[in-house]
Amino acid sequence: MKTSNVELNPNRLVQHLNKPASEFTKDDIIRFIKDNGIKMLNFRYAGGDGRLKALTFVIRDEEHLDNLLSAGERVDGSSLFSYIEADTSDLYVLPKYRTAFVNPFEEIPTLDILCSYFDKEGNPLKSSSETVMKKATQILTEKTGYELQAMGELEYYIIANKDEVNMGFPAVDQAGYHESNPFTKFDQLRKEAMMYVSEAGGKIKYGHSEVGNFTDDKYYYEQNEIEFETDSPESSVESLLIAKWMLRMLADQYGVVVSFAPKITVGKAGSGLHVHMKLLKDGKSVMVENGDVSNTAKRAMAGLLDVASGITAFGNRIPTSYLRLVPHQEAPTNICWGDRNRSALVRVPLGWFSKGSSKMVAIANPNYDEEFREHSYKSTFEFRAADPSADLYLLLAAFAVGIRHGFEMEDALEIADKLYISVNIFKDEHKDRLAQLEHLPASCYESAQALKKQKDVFTQYDVFTEGMIDDSAKLLEAFDDDQLSERLYGKNDEIKKLVDSFIHIA
Structure with missing residues (x-):
């Protein structure tokens, strides 16, 4: 039954990796990117206005990709949320592997992945709506x-x-x-x-x-x-x-x-x-x-x-x-x-x-x-x-x-x-x-x-x-x-x- 569910799943990563998205690992994401000629990576996260934002990377080598998927990236929280002050605005965005999907709108093969916000201590951002939920x-x-x-x-x-x-x-x-x-x-x-x-x-x-x-x-x-x-x-x-x-x-x-x-x-x-x-x-x-x-x-x-x-x-x-x-x-x-x-x-x-x-x-x-x-x-x-x-x-x-x-x-x-x-x-x-x-x-x-x-x-x-x-x-x-x-x-x-x-x- 599990194999059937995977075969019928419309997500290309699920089909290629032969496992449900909930089981995706960092190595799975890297393998899919290498096997399918993915050239770019988009981090996406909800801003204070409720819309999905985007941070785009050109994948230059496996070490670079591994670092992105392991450590995420910094963003300016004060430009995303009205309640975050400019003098303490740095936040981290970390990818959630299970959310990865192939972007259907890009001519350049691109993988998108949703992210969560973390503070300077490496903890989930307390004021983030996602953390509250x-x-x-x-x-x-x-x-x-x-x-x-x-x-x-x-x-x-x-x-x-x-x-x-x-x-x-x-x-x-x-x-x-x-x-x-x-x-x-x-x-x-x-x-x-x-x-x-x-x-x-x-x-x-x-x-x-x-x-x-x-x-x-x-x-x-x-x-x-x-x-x-x-x-x-x-x-x-x-x-x-x-x-x-x-x-x-x-x-x-x-x-x-x-x-x-x-x-x-x-x-x-x-x-x-x-x-x-x-x-x-x-x-x-x-x-x-x-x-x-x-x-x-x-x-x-x-x-x-x-x-x-x-x-x-x-x-x-x-x-x-x-x-x-x-x-x-x-x-x-x-x-x-x-x-x-x-x-x-x-x-x-x-x-x-x-x-x-x-x-x-x-x-x-x-x-x-x-x-x-x-x-x-x-x-x-x-x-x-x-x-x-x-x-x-x-x-x-x-x-x-x-x-x-x-x-x-x-x-x-x-x-x-x-x-x-x-x-x-x-x-x-x-x-x-x-x-x-x-x-x-x-x-x-x-x-x-x-x-x-x-x-x-x-x-x-x-x-x-x-x-x-x-x-x-x-x-x-x-x-x-x-x-x-x-x-x-x-x-x-x-x-x-x-x-x-x-x-x-x-």
Whole structure:
């Protein structure tokens, strides 16, 4: 089975070395480079703006390559992060061998590899978002015995000059969900991105066109989504970082623009970053119990809901994030959970844990004769508020904190029952239920106040430092966007100017 998995893996290094990426060594990387005529090496790492940076080397001999892979290189931290001072700015970046992939965009054969930050003492940089996330997940496992896995749904818009798009088969405005050619125009770009991300080690679940599509006087807008399989938090973030970079590279080649902005214009679908999560014990999912959502999952969701307002500080970090989080849309505004309910902040999607699911494949395929298998590995809960402006590492860290918090709350199950909804809360007949629910912040300013109010949960066990919380709040408050939606109501020119200023966020 292992050999089969290696043979089908799209990553060229996995195929050539005949081993999973998690087992890559320095010698493996050197062997692949020598065997495949690789001439250049790119170190890549996330900067303070959330984008992947690059440091490029010409490989001049094996000793040089060995030194790079063993000792990494120095970078100027003050130019990458606003909180690092110039007089103490030197950082190290060290490659993570398992992340190596062949760069699909370079004419010169080039290997890219993701890196982590280290300080002058050779320790993981404490202020690095990646370090915070690793500590948060480690504490979660130490305190509860559960391992967190996660995955993201990456939504984005392609923006093209209308005159350069064949509009002979026009898409229906805001009805693009799972549409296909010829009524979509850029699914080939998405498919290329999916292939490249897979070759770089990303575990893609599927891709499709999304609801949003529209035109204005000059441009055609088309929304797409790439969704990933659950993986370790670290690998999940890496896949999203690589996917964003590759989509932008492809868009540049196609002569179009790709935007991950949470809102493109008022009245049209925004782009979220829904994150699915599940907990494992001894490598097995604990999300299902007796064919239903387990108490373990309910405790985890209760903890997330209890600090959901503070989590927006890491998952919704720009003013236009809150133009997406408006009532009566699929983007959630109320703190609650439900199963299969898209008006809820945390949703338990349709799962494969019912024995009724064993009938489906047999009905579709009368000659199917396998025994029923419980597909509980597909069962997750989904946090629906975050968007692509998020600091991905800190967002996953905040999720780990919230989940751990749920196991430390004595009344977690009672809170889960209280916050459960089984109806569309935005229908008039359910307005009394809606009135019982708390609201998410409506601006960066409100998000900052919520984070400061919930500071003790995030700083417990020194996962987040008090300085990190204070700095995050100050950055949010600096936008001066309190009651922004009300101030901008009906002012379309001002809204467009604001949207354009964040069109290339993260």
